[in-house]
Amino acid sequence: MVITGILSIFTVKTMILIFGGTAIGIILGAIPGITVTMGVALFLPVTFGMQPIEALSLLMGLYIGGTSGGLISAILLKIPGTPASIATCFDGHPMAARGEAGKALGVGIVYSFLGGMFSLLVLFFIAPWLANVALQFGSYEYFSIGIFSLTLVAGMSGGSLVKGLISALVGLTITFIGMAPITAFPRFTFGLSELDGGISLLPALIGLFAVAQILEEAEAGNKDSKPIIADYRIKGFGFSLKEFREQIGNFFRSAAIGTGIGILPGLGGAICNVVAYGAAQKQSKYPEKFGTGIVDGIVASETSNNASTGGALVPLMTLGIPGDNTTAIILAGFLIHGITPGPLLFDTNGVLVYGIFAALVVSNIFMIITEFSGMRLFVRILSVPKHILLPVVAILCVIGAYGLNNRVFDVWTMLFFGVLGFVMKKASIPSTPLLLGFILGPIVEIELRRGLMKSRGDFTPFFTEPISGTILVITFIVVAFTVWGEFKKRKLKKGV
């Protein structure tokens, strides 16, 4: 099964798709204002007519390429191409300003690759094991995992637990629309027959992550200044063997942080690069040098953000819960092709699973080769103005939303979610909890009701079943800690 799976991607068409996906991913990741999530969403309609393994290979290529591509603009323009490379700016740009752009890029690219490969190893060994464990899960456990994921994301993605929870609730509430689970009575449809099936995931995602972004750009307006691009030629890998040896500790710490945060539901590259950077600085013998353009900072940021890719795929493939925003879109990609990720995936679609693993490895290799050889091209594309790019992106969004079910209704849904995403941004409410609430809503509700049917209306098994109980206790501890942390922060502010 493993070998059949790996071999399944070695066709000319699939290879071209992985390569194309990786290269386009790098470009989209590098362009500020287009995130990896948006890029993957834009390419979903392209996969409608493909075989599942081809489609997923393309999406994986985009994911890997996009996550890495952000480093190019972070170093050369001091604008992170994606939120996952925010911390890369801190040291990458000072280095480029000093005339060492080539070195900064070389370090970023190599450690992106190493971080990505590290996390794939983790994925390869942990995912089948975790899937096996997850097979034992029943209603109580799934309900608890759902609640745990929602509170965790709510607490960590925005700074304010209350706002995060409101966001998750909005997502949950949207899933109430349509047929109620188990008994299939329509509810909250306001008499619209289009709403009987509920709101489709894809238009909602495109709206939240692409249309909202366009509206934000419209609000931000233009700064009429031509970016100055430093000399970006790279000699060799750009750094010495000695430097490589010095960074080994930093690499493993950052890779572990990236993979770990990636595995947590809903949290990915956007958070872990900052965390890994902070950890590297704290553990360093020369923390004062961080921010002045040292290799350590780039290593921490770029290792961790690419390490989050393999991590984020762990919960997606074993539990059907996306590990970050982009994997949520990849989840939609699975569903479009009639595949439901979850513990059974390894039994029913084992060949596909190992095909995806192989595609990820190949994509990482393509990524390092393409970035070293194609830097000149990527830099040129960075100068395409946003005001021309974004409207073209918008029509691709429309194709994506319409093409799924051939309904204009879904395009309106997309626009609605675009406005919702924009308004939430204005109110400083994070959108990731909403997304997770939207995906986990049905799971939480179905498993709650199933569990209650099994226990004849008794709530206690949710707490007394060992795994379910433990998860709920951890959830409670997380909430307690977040509240306590916010409380302390507020007190500190008052004191000042």
Added chain:
Amino acid sequence: MSRNKDILTGSVSIALGLILFFLSFQVKDFASVSVGPEFLPRIAAVLFVVLGGVLSYQGLKATRLARTTVAASPVVKKDAAEAKYHGGMLPVAYSLLVMGVYIALLKPVGFIITSALFIFFQIIILSKGLKRNYFLFVVVSALSSVIAYYLFVRVFQVMIPAGILG
């Protein structure tokens, strides 16, 4: 400013909770289930109200605190030049209008024509304050919608409304 926003957000959350709560009484199901399809919506409704209340309270307290400690923060005047390039809410409203018209006409008129027009107007909106090259805009609008249409219909086999050209 952000404190007042929190009060507003909290109020909206409370309102959402109340609406959801009342709507949940219209949900029908088999009679004798203790936890039916209206159960989770009602829990969510209660949480909306509680969280909205907490957020409003936090906002209110912070506003009071800010009033007592900071008498007047220096108002930063925006550069005239910067304002020229700053978008603001008007371009957002225009964008929404253009998108709305685009979606409404998508099916009757067809993808190619509506998309080309949409791209053109959206570029105009987004290029506020920049030097506009109308010829380039027209070429980009026409080319990208035609290419997108044929690429998706022929190569990727996705259905897109052909409209009056079909």
